[in-house]
Amino acid sequence: MEPVRVIEGAVSVIDRHDVDTDQIIPKQFLKRVERTGFGEFLFHDWSKEPGWDLPSNPILAAGRNFGCGSSREHAPWALEDYGFRAIVAPSFADIFYSNCTKIGLLPVTLPEEDVRALMEAGHARIDLEEQEVSFAGRQVGFDIDPETARRLLEGLDHIGVTLQQLDEIDRYERQRERSGPVTTALA
Amino acid sequence: MAKSLFDKIWDAHEVAEGLLYVDLHLVHEVTSPQAFESLRLAGRPVRRTDRTLATADHNVPTDGSTRADQIRDQLSRVQVETLERNCQEFGVPLYSLGSARQGIVHVIGPELGVSQPGMTIVCGDSHTSTHGAFGALAFGIGTSEVEHVLATQTLQQRKPRSMRINYEGALGYGVSSKDLILGTIGRIGVAGGVGHVIEYAGPAIESLSMEGRMTVCNMTIEAGGRAGMVAPDETTFEWIEGREAAPDPLPTESWLALRSDDGAAFDTEVTLDASELSPQVTWGTTPGMVTDVTRSVPQPRDEGEERALAYMALRAGTPMAEIELDRVFIGSCTNSRIGDLREAAEIVRGRRVAASVDAMVVPGSQQVKQQAEAEGLDDVFRAAGFDWRSAGCSMCLGMNPDIAAPGERVASTSNRNFEGRQGRGARSHLVSPKMAAAAAIEGHFVDIREWEDSH
Numbered sequence: 001m002e003p004v005r006v007i008e009g010a011v012s013v014i015d016r017h018d019v020d021t022d023q024i025i026p027k028q029f030l031k032r033v034e035r036t037g038f039g040e041f042l043f044h045d046w047s048k049e050p051g052w053d054l055p056s057n058p059i060l061a062a063g064r065n066f067g068c069g070s071s072r073e074h075a076p077w078a079l080e081d082y083g084f085r086a087i088v089a090p091s092f093a094d095i096f097y098s099n100c101t102k103i104g105l106l107p108v109t110l111p112e113e114d115v116r117a118l119m120e121a122g123h124a125r126i127d128l129e130e131q132e133v134s135f136a137g138r139q140v141g142f143d144i145d146p147e148t149a150r151r152l153l154e155g156l157d158h159i160g161v162t163l164q165q166l167d168e169i170d171r172y173e174r175q176r177e178r179s180g181p182v183t184t185a186l187a
Numbered sequence: 188m189a190k191s192l193f194d195k196i197w198d199a200h201e202v203a204e205g206l207l208y209v210d211l212h213l214v215h216e217v218t219s220p221q222a223f224e225s226l227r228l229a230g231r232p233v234r235r236t237d238r239t240l241a242t243a244d245h246n247v248p249t250d251g252s253t254r255a256d257q258i259r260d261q262l263s264r265v266q267v268e269t270l271e272r273n274c275q276e277f278g279v280p281l282y283s284l285g286s287a288r289q290g291i292v293h294v295i296g297p298e299l300g301v302s303q304p305g306m307t308i309v310c311g312d313s314h315t316s317t318h319g320a321f322g323a324l325a326f327g328i329g330t331s332e333v334e335h336v337l338a339t340q341t342l343q344q345r346k347p348r349s350m351r352i353n354y355e356g357a358l359g360y361g362v363s364s365k366d367l368i369l370g371t372i373g374r375i376g377v378a379g380g381v382g383h384v385i386e387y388a389g390p391a392i393e394s395l396s397m398e399g400r401m402t403v404c405n406m407t408i409e410a411g412g413r414a415g416m417v418a419p420d421e422t423t424f425e426w427i428e429g430r431e432a433a434p435d436p437l438p439t440e441s442w443l444a445l446r447s448d449d450g451a452a453f454d455t456e457v458t459l460d461a462s463e464l465s466p467q468v469t470w471g472t473t474p475g476m477v478t479d480v481t482r483s484v485p486q487p488r489d490e491g492e493e494r495a496l497a498y499m500a501l502r503a504g505t506p507m508a509e510i511e512l513d514r515v516f517i518g519s520c521t522n523s524r525i526g527d528l529r530e531a532a533e534i535v536r537g538r539r540v541a542a543s544v545d546a547m548v549v550p551g552s553q554q555v556k557q558q559a560e561a562e563g564l565d566d567v568f569r570a571a572g573f574d575w576r577s578a579g580c581s582m583c584l585g586m587n588p589d590i591a592a593p594g595e596r597v598a599s600t601s602n603r604n605f606e607g608r609q610g611r612g613a614r615s616h617l618v619s620p621k622m623a624a625a626a627a628i629e630g631h632f633v634d635i636r637e638w639e640d641s642h
Contacts, residue, residue: 016490016491016494017491018377018378018473018491020473020603020605022584022603022605022606022607022608023605023606023607026607026611027584027585027586027608028586030217030245030586031217031246031260031262031263031265031266031586032262033220033221033224033265033266033269034221035221035224035330045606045607045611064378065377065378065381065411068377068378068411069313069408069409069603069605070312070313070584070603071218071311071312071313071327071328071329072217072218072329073218073221073311073329073330073331074330076329091378091381093378093381093411094347094381094382094411094413095313095326095327095328095329095408098328098329098332099329099330099331099332102329102331102332103331145345147205147343158331158335158343159229159231159334159335159338159339161343162206162335162338162339162341162343163338163339165202165203165206168202168203168206169202169206169208169339169340169341172202172208173208173340176199176208177208178199178210178305178306179434180432180434181211181300181301181303181432181433181434182237182238182432183211183236183237183238183239183240183280183301183432184236184237184278184280185237185432186280186299186301186431186432187431
């Protein structure tokens with residue numbers, strides 16, 4: 001994962017709430033076995049509506065509960081492949097938020113009125129280390145789990161980090177692991 | 188200190204702060220290929236193949252194909268074949284197309300008895316919350332996390348907040364677990380459970396069958412919840428006992444000890460009256476856009492609801508029971524178990540599907556299919572004009588050829604009525620199996636309570 005520090009640029013807007021991952025990337029595009037190339041299918045159906053305008057910018061601003069529904073990581077893959085580096089919304093669905101942080105697409109939660117103002121500003125600068133979004137001459141702080149922020153800032157490989165705790169996993173399995181069910185023992 | 192069911196499972200699985208051990212990892216063909224590929228590139232093995240189980244469900248045709256090479260859609264075929272190759276290479280047990288145990292991942296786990304109280308269960312699928320019905324902590328993850336679990340058998344997780352939904356009163360006649368969860372989502376909203384693990388409690392939950400509890404926990408994600416759970420009890424033990432992966436004897440005492448202690452603290456407590464619920468029908472494009480079958484399509488309250496009504500081609504004020512249907516789908520990880528099929532079959536027995544309706548039943552697994560056929564349910568459905576299919580996710584998300592056409596209106600026992608979910612431009616209404624079955628017969632929604640009395 002590439003380190004994430006400062007993301008600055010124009011803001012694209014989806015002014016809708018409860019945008020589900022079926023809209024972000026419809027099911028017919030989940031058949032690919034690769035991780036790349038999903039950007040061209042982003043919002044496949046919505047993008048055919050009259051008046052749809054979603055330029056490829058560094059920042060996407062959206063409504064509440066963004067990314068709800070299916071756990072498909074293809075949704076963050078598609079957003080990232082399309083060009084977005086950060087998504088700013090009043091709230092996110094849990095799995096989507098987590099999926100974004102795993103691939104270095106920065107989810108930023110701001111109060112609804114600030115998201116609205118940012119949409120109108122059209123340009124913003126997000127500083128992860130300072131946990132601050134600047135737009136239209138103002139600075140607004142945002143919260144992020146410190147460990148998640150550290151991994152994004154340093155661009156760490158999540159599995160690599162966990163494998164540093166291998167001794168603890170081994171010890172857990174020796175001392176505390178639940179017995180069964182053993183899937184390989186099913187006839 | 189008094190602890191909740193969730194606290195107890197969490198504490199028993201915390202390897203280190205923020206690192207959770209996974210007892211069971213379920214895998215399917217859509218969200219795993221990139222994970223296996225990354226493992227391969229990094230030269231990492233699957234740490235615990237004995238705690239991993241795979242099946243093919245999202246993509247599989249339901250036409251009775253028994254081998255991956257019979258799948259006509261090339262991309263689907265490649266995806267199922269890739270799963271087969273990955274499982275063989277990494278040593279992961281797999282029930283693929285043609286296996287007597289193949290089926291929807293959230294149907295086969297409970298069916299084999301591998302979903303048990305006190306476990307942590309994950310899968311690259313948001314409806315993993317289903318397994319919480321057994322008193323397990325079960326939730327969906329993305330592909331990066333699938334890879335992480337394959338490599339380490341753990342997951343990096345901050346402990347979510349907890350919520351308990353207490354249901355007062357009993358469900359009324361003709362009101363099902365599906366109506367209970369749809370009604371709940373209608374009240375707390377599609378983001379009402381975000382950041383929370385939800386324990387469902389109260390007499391209305393205790394009196395549900397395991398299948399009913401699975402339906403409720405399954406749709407927790409539609410309320411935004413991280414996981415849903417129900418405390419283990421005699422009903423749980425009866426389900427597990429004698430199943431292939433079940434321990435013998437069952438450790439019932441330690442399983443009962445998992446139940447939330449008196450006085451356990453929850454970050455949020457919600458109380459709902461189960462007795463006031465009627466059969467539910469969704470009218471919009473989120474599961475929270477739902478109302479009683481006795482009511483009418485509501486007035487839109489905001490732009491989102493206006494948009495939903497436009498997509499659904501519905502006018503506010505139209506009685507729900509007057510909405511006419513083109514298709515009926517009975518299936519999905521929400522409602523495709525033998526109990527669901529029995530309920531639907533009782534409604535259609537000796538009757539005919541309306542001439543204007545195309546109706547199908549897709550059993551959740553090959554075992555469910557076999558059981559239903561042993562009971563003659565396939566004949567009941569076929570005689571009524573239903574298409575009787577093989578197991579898979581099917582029209583719940585339409586990754587296989589089971590897709591609704593643009594503009595078609597579907598009564599569906601599945602879990603999502605999102606725009607385009609069952610086919611581009613298709614209009615989905617979520618209902619219980621009984622409601623779907625009766626709607627197939629009449630060609631429009633009916634209040635199952637009155638309909639059953641008058642037929």
